[in-house]
Amino acid sequence: MASALAQTRKAFYGIAALSAVTNILMLTGPLFMMQVYDRVLTSRSVPTLVALTLLALGIYAFLAVLEMMRSKILLQIGRRIDEELSDPTFNSVLTLPLNMAKGDAVSQPLRDLDQIRTFMSGSGPIAICDLPWMPLYILILYIFHPYFGYAAIAGAAFLMALTFCSEFLLRDPTRKLSQLVSARWELVEAGKRNAEPLHAMGMRTAYANRFDEVNRRYVEGQTTTSDLTASFSAVSKIFRMALQSAILALGAWLVIQQLASPGAIIASSILTSKALSPIEMVIGQWRSFINARQSRRRLEDVLERFGEARSPMPLPAPKRSLSVAGLAVMPPGSNKPIIHDVSLSLFAGQGLGIIGPSGSGKSTLSRALVGIWPAARGSIRLDGAALNQWDPEALGPSIGYLPQGVDLFDGSIAENISRFSPDANPGMIIEAAKLAGVHDLILSMPNGYDTAIGNHGAILSSGQRQRIGLARALYGKPFLVVLDEPNANLDSEGEVALTRAITAIRAAGSIIIVVAHRPNALQALDHVLVMNGGAMVAFGPRDEVLRKTTRPTSTPASAPTEAPALPDAETTGEPEAPKSGKRIAI
Structure with a gap:
């Protein structure tokens, strides 16, 4: 596993570099709004508005190219990890039935690899790469006015507390849900293999009842984890929206007190949203992150036990x-x-x-x-x-x-x-x-x-x-x-x-x-x-x-x-x- 991840290290450095550029270019929106409010509206200069608009459109076009590059690189990272691990994982799946104890799920390693690849190819790594740039946005807000910076810090602290709560509350249900998924699919595979005796001996109802019990626990577990994830996502989303409105109100008060420019109102609202969006994205992806982390641990254990071993020195074919x-x-x-x-x-x-x-x-x-x-x-x-x-x-x-x-x-x-x-x-x-x-x-x-x-x-x-x-x-x-x-x-x-x-x-x-x-x-x-x-x-x-x-x-x-x-x-x-x-x- 460590070797497979090391193969993609340079690509992740590229993702981090692209994230640095994209986060800086994300300042285009609030800065554009400030210039429109503070320069164009006061000077009533159409050429200035046209020039600012063309400049912003050019930056947005370049930003779109960078975002597509970042997504494509992540897809290639997931593909590379799969290429590095698919053979030893499948060999482990073929070896596991020869060494498995009661309760082991034969197909679990392949599902774990799929989970890791899906996470590495998705938006989770993007959120992690965007998180380090949150202080930059807070610093700019602080430059606009310290009150903006304090409000953003308070909002970030609240969302981080939500993240830690989700980690604490989702860890155990997610682990149990993974076990139920394995048990559910093992029952399905066993039913497919034994379809004839189940039909001939009238066992389908009894077997279906057994499946229903496992499926009921699976659905309950999935409902619990999905409910927790949705609740945290909803709270973080509504809080961020409320915080934006609070920033607008704070900006209006600062303008009334002549402590900030009108353009700072809109710019601060956009910057606050951008500063907190990586945390909100992390909360939304936290379940996937926990699944990927648990999958990595399970897969590492399986590969350590049943992965490709040292090939012994070739011997001549036995004949005696x-x-x-x-x-x-x-x-x-x-x-x-x-x-x-x-x-x-x-x-x-x-x-x-x-x-x-x-x-x-x-x-x-x-x-x-x-x-x-x-x-x-x-x-x-x-x-x-x-x-x-x-x-x-x-x-x-x-x-x-x-x-x-x-x-x-x-x-x-x-x-x-x-x-x-x-x-x-x-x-x-x-x-x-x-x-x-x-x-x-x-x-x-x-x-x-x-x-x-x-x-x-x-x-x-x-x-x-x-x-x-x-x-x-x-x-x-x-x-x-x-x-x-x-x-x-x-x-x-x-x-x-x-x-x-x-x-x-x-x-x-x-x-x-x-x-x-x-x-x-x-x-x-x-x-x-x-x-x-x-x-x-x-x-x-x-x-x-x-x-x-x-x-x-x-x-x-x-x-x-x-x-x-x-x-x-x-x-x-x-x-x-x-x-x-x-x-x-x-």
Whole structure:
């Protein structure tokens, strides 16, 4: 943030210089009025009036050019700040969900950046640059007569007191309103993502009631802050108008007492208005100033936590091994590990199946293996290098990941498979699609690989999204492929394609890890890891581990055999067959 603001420092110096010139030229109005009253009307000289008018018009034209320049420079300052901060801010937004605790608003940093840019491009900085010139106007008023100067000082003191009151009264409501804005938009986004279940299960009314409660508090907060801001602005505006009238009355009295010229009456009224207008403008912009200040603090904190870090030294792409030693993983915002003491080693061409009951830590382990959640203890290494020694962008092409909930992006099928790479190889896209067994399906669509699938892959079924997600994971034949329940939404044809893909990726020298509940996903794998209660129950060759940790259920000859069962959560030491009352199907 400091660096981005430093980039615009010279431009702000230019704004200050322009403000100095414009504030001096603003004296044109009162001085013109004085000359008209004191010279033209007394001398009845038309040439003098024409000359003064032309001079004033020329100055006003020049002043208009300076005002336009000042506004354009401020717009460029806002644009420059956005250019400097948009990339790290968006990267932080993408990183925040991986590290966010409950209550964090994912989109808040972008809104904070918008708030800062809007303030820096608006009239707030102009008011701040005009404030230092207020003593000049008061000094000129004092030269006209000390009473004019005293009246202007009293008016400025009153308006400054209003400013401090607005700071005190608006700070907390503005902070709460910002939090309510985030909560409101998070509810809207969640409703958009879950529109189908909300409609199908009759949840729209209940969800709308929840939104109405948050929206009601938001509207109340906005009403409170807007009411305070409007009240302060109205008081300052009416006070300034009343003060102008008071200055006119004071000037008239001074003229009657022959202590000032008639022209000083009008000139003093205009100068008083101009002297106090920056304070009035600051009061009107105070809410925006508080918002921008709070946004800066929040954005600085986010960029400090999740901004661009130092890029590690480039390492060659991994090709040999994956090793996990004493791994413990905690979810963001928690201090209790979900999995602990997991150790394993795999080499190029090997495949691992991770099995276990729901909640045993399988998905958490898969997230840790691809670097989504960091290790709280222990290490994950590729070719001997820990994951934090890799730049995620550099390691990304060597990683293939298919999460449980496959979410595709708005764009074409080819763009999604190629991970939106700007220089994607069409041959590699087709190869990945064939590997995932989805090539013919894609060709059957209206525009083939160029078919636009909409947000979240809206035009695709869950099975189609999963198979295209699998093709994305296999794009470029990455070294480490982690698939979290890849057959959850697949039909028999899709499962056959999945088995072929696993076999092919292993034959290419990659390591593949499959989280599975259904045992047919283990057919093409040679190792199995059994998880239970967040701990590693068993790890080794597939057949040996399954033989030790599972057993079939006694069933009639005509009935199909029940899926193998996992051990009890209390199992320790050498894995044993589970008790008959606690069998959990893979």
